[in-house]
Amino acid sequence: MREVLISIKRTPFQSLASFLILFFVLFLVSLLFIALSFFHGLLSYVETRPQITVYFQTNTKESDIFKAREELINSGKVSSVRYISQKEAFRIYQEINKDNPLLLEMVSADVLPPSLEIYVKKPEYLAQIAEFFKKNPAVDEVQYQKNVVDRLIKLTSLLRKASTIVVSYLVLMSVFVLATIFYFKILQKKDEIEILQLLGANHYYIFQPFLKEAVFFGFFSSIVVFGSLLGIFFYFYPFINNSLQGITQLTLVLFSYEISLWPMNYLFLFIVFVFTTFFGILITAFSAFIAVNHYLKK
Amino acid sequence: MIVFENVTKTFPSGTIALNHVSFEIKDNEFVFIVGPSGAGKTTLLKIIQREIVPTSGTVLVEGFDLTAKDFNQTVPLRRQIGVVFQDFKLLYDKNVFENVALALKILKLPFKKIKEEVRKALSFVGLSKKEAFFPIQLSMGEQQRVAIARAVVGERKIILADEPTGNLDLKSSWEIMRLFQKISHNKTIIIATHNLGIVNDFKKRVVSLKNGQMLKDSKKGEYLL
Numbered sequence: 001m002r003e004v005l006i007s008i009k010r011t012p013f014q015s016l017a018s019f020l021i022l023f024f025v026l027f028l029v030s031l032l033f034i035a036l037s038f039f040h041g042l043l044s045y046v047e048t049r050p051q052i053t054v055y056f057q058t059n060t061k062e063s064d065i066f067k068a069r070e071e072l073i074n075s076g077k078v079s080s081v082r083y084i085s086q087k088e089a090f091r092i093y094q095e096i097n098k099d100n101p102l103l104l105e106m107v108s109a110d111v112l113p114p115s116l117e118i119y120v121k122k123p124e125y126l127a128q129i130a131e132f133f134k135k136n137p138a139v140d141e142v143q144y145q146k147n148v149v150d151r152l153i154k155l156t157s158l159l160r161k162a163s164t165i166v167v168s169y170l171v172l173m174s175v176f177v178l179a180t181i182f183y184f185k186i187l188q189k190k191d192e193i194e195i196l197q198l199l200g201a202n203h204y205y206i207f208q209p210f211l212k213e214a215v216f217f218g219f220f221s222s223i224v225v226f227g228s229l230l231g232i233f234f235y236f237y238p239f240i241n242n243s244l245q246g247i248t249q250l251t252l253v254l255f256s257y258e259i260s261l262w263p264m265n266y267l268f269l270f271i272v273f274v275f276t277t278f279f280g281i282l283i284t285a286f287s288a289f290i291a292v293n294h295y296l297k298k
Numbered sequence: 299m300i301v302f303e304n305v306t307k308t309f310p311s312g313t314i315a316l317n318h319v320s321f322e323i324k325d326n327e328f329v330f331i332v333g334p335s336g337a338g339k340t341t342l343l344k345i346i347q348r349e350i351v352p353t354s355g356t357v358l359v360e361g362f363d364l365t366a367k368d369f370n371q372t373v374p375l376r377r378q379i380g381v382v383f384q385d386f387k388l389l390y391d392k393n394v395f396e397n398v399a400l401a402l403k404i405l406k407l408p409f410k411k412i413k414e415e416v417r418k419a420l421s422f423v424g425l426s427k428k429e430a431f432f433p434i435q436l437s438m439g440e441q442q443r444v445a446i447a448r449a450v451v452g453e454r455k456i457i458l459a460d461e462p463t464g465n466l467d468l469k470s471s472w473e474i475m476r477l478f479q480k481i482s483h484n485k486t487i488i489i490a491t492h493n494l495g496i497v498n499d500f501k502k503r504v505v506s507l508k509n510g511q512m513l514k515d516s517k518k519g520e521y522l523l
Contacts, residue, residue: 192389198347199448200376201404 003209004216011188014181015217022221022280025174030225030276032163037268039156041250041261046152052118052129053143058086058110060138065114068136072118077125082117089115096248113140171283178287179294182210186295193295207292214288218281225280226273233264299325300346300456300486305355307341307510315341316352317510325455328482330497331490333507339490342507343458346488347379348372360455377405380449380485384461386441388433388448394420395429398447405452419447423477439470446477450485457481459489463496471496 008015056065062085069081084092090109097103120126126144133139186193193206233240244250250262259268300323307316316338323329331339344350345357348364357364362375380401381387388397398419402412420426423443433441442462449457459478463471475496478487491497497504504516 191387195387195389195400196404198349198376198381198387199401199404200373200379202373205404 001212001216004213007185007209007213008216011185014184018178018181018217018284019221019224021174021177022217022284023224025170025283026221026225026276026280027228028170029167029279030229030272032159032167033275034229034272036156036159036163037252037261038250039152039159041252042247043152043156044253045247045250046148051120051126051144052133054116054118054133054139055113055141055143056115056138057140058113060114062114064138065116068133068138069116072116072129072132077121077129079119079121081119084115084117086110086112086114089113174283175287175290178284179290182214182288182291183295185210185213186291190295203292203296206296207289210288210292211285214284215281218284219277222273222277222280225276229272230269237264299323299358299360300488301356301358302342302345303356303358305345305352305357307338307345307350308353314510316345316507318355319507319510319512320355321505321512321515323486323488326482326484326486328479328487328500328502329489330500330502330504331488331507332492332494332497332504333513334492336509337507338510339507340460341510343381343460343488343490346456346458347381348375377452378455380452380454380457382442382445382449382457382459382462384464386433386438386445386465388441388444390433393430393432394425394436394444397433397444398451401448401451401454415451416447419451422450422480423447437470438466439473442466442470442474443477446474446481450481454485456486456488459487459491461491462489463491463493475500 065083069083072078072081086109089112090107093107093112094104118129120129130142130144133142196206244262247262249260252259252261252268254271259265259271261268302319302321305316305319306314308314319338319342331342333339341350345352345364346359348369352365355365359375360378362371363369364375389400392400395416398416399412402415407415417426417429420429423446425440425443425447428436428440433444436444442465446462449459457478462474462478466474471493478489479500481487504514506513506516
């Protein structure tokens with residue numbers, strides 16, 4: 001640690017440049033990682049929602065709704081149909097808006113429509129079933145999720161592709177810049193390296209101080225990036241909370257483990273920190289390795 | 299043991315630094331390599347450390363064949379060799395103790411052992427009281443003594459010195475040469491110099507080079523003119 005601090009003190013501008021480029025790259029990469037995680041979480045959430053929700057008029061008799069449900073089940077096109085009565089709809093409404101007494105006061109069970117939540121066996125049945133219910137005069141509205149899912153899948157895929165390109169570019173740029181900075185640091189220690197080589201030091205011994213410095217830069221930058229991300233997150237928390245209103249939980253499946261993204265979860269924050277740190281250390285260590293290797297081969 | 303067999307070194311510029319040089323140096327032998335500038339003295343020392351590879355011929359050092367095609371033993375070879383330079387090659391941002399310790403740190407010895415060995419070496423070169431000094435605070439002679447201490451620590455079998463007295467006054471030169479003599483009982487010492495006064499007074503084996511060719515291999519005690 002002492003050696004690392006001495007080296008930073010001796011090359012303050014190069015060290016600052018290393019930190020700034022790392023901060024920039026890690027900040028963007030972490031932000032993309034979080035955004036992708038949320039998009040995946042959102043996609044999983046939408047996929048678990050009913051594919052078609054049919055809202056009936058509030059005065060529709062339960063027997064008419066059951067008749068329609070029976071007909072639907074007998075068609076063999078659906079995997080499951082769930083009936084939500086007005087009472088159950090009101091209970092769900094109460095649960096969602098438990099923190100907002102004003103909204104709770106304004107609504108009673110009578111104004112909420114009964115509904116059927118339908119999961120189809122094949123996506124191509126979606127349009128047929130939606131059409132079937134639209135013809136029914138007791139039906140008030142048919143909500144059809146296919147477009148939302150499709151759009152979200154496209155958006156997630158686009159974001160993943162864009163992230164791959166952006167991250168590749170950022171990694172390449174940072175590796176070149178950091179390797180150049182490390183090369184300057186190596187040149188400043190060339191007398192020491194020459195003596196070490198003559199005394200019989202192996203390549204790893206020569207690489208070691210630069211590796212330590214790289215790990216320090218990677219770790220320090222990650223901490224600053226993580227702190228900044230937390231600060232930004234808490235600043236925008238009310239806005240995010242508002243945007244995700246109605247969504248009780250977002251989860252991400254990572255290596256077959258289900259991690260909760262929303263409401264804010266410490267495990268996910270820890271994963272972001274580990275990812276940022278690992279990525280930061282990997283980039284700097286690799287850059288230092290390239291620089292030392294290039295110097296020693298000369 | 300060091301064996302040079304018909305060794306030639308030609309640089310890319312076409313300069314022939316060594317031309318069919320052959321000799322043998324036994325363990326614990328004290329040898330001077332003499333000759334004018336450009337004779338090939340430094341090239342010869344660099345070949346022993348495998349800083350450069352000969353163009354042709356065979357070089358054996360402590361059982362290592364330095365001319366083997368797939369030679370990858372530079373690190374263990376160099377750990378057997380201590381080097382002393384005309385310009386000392388000390389690190390000016392490290393103190394005397396740290397400069398000497400460098401040769402042991404690369405061997406990954408425990409700090410206690412390093413401390414013990416460095417203090418022994420500094421006591422041997424008469425700098426025990428100056429271990430916390432930085433090279434800039436020392437005289438030229440003292441700096442060269444630090445370099446010798448660094449070269450002898452770590453049980454190195456061969457000591458190579460390239461013009462070790464080149465930057466020193468007469469008194470310091472003699473002090474340095476006496477140090478080499480003191481360590482010569484269990485180490486092979488090879489000193490490249492053009493200080494014939496010292497060479498004649500020491501009465502050791504002398505290999506004379508000129509224009510890359512070996513002129514003479516004088517036995518112990520033979521005077522050079």
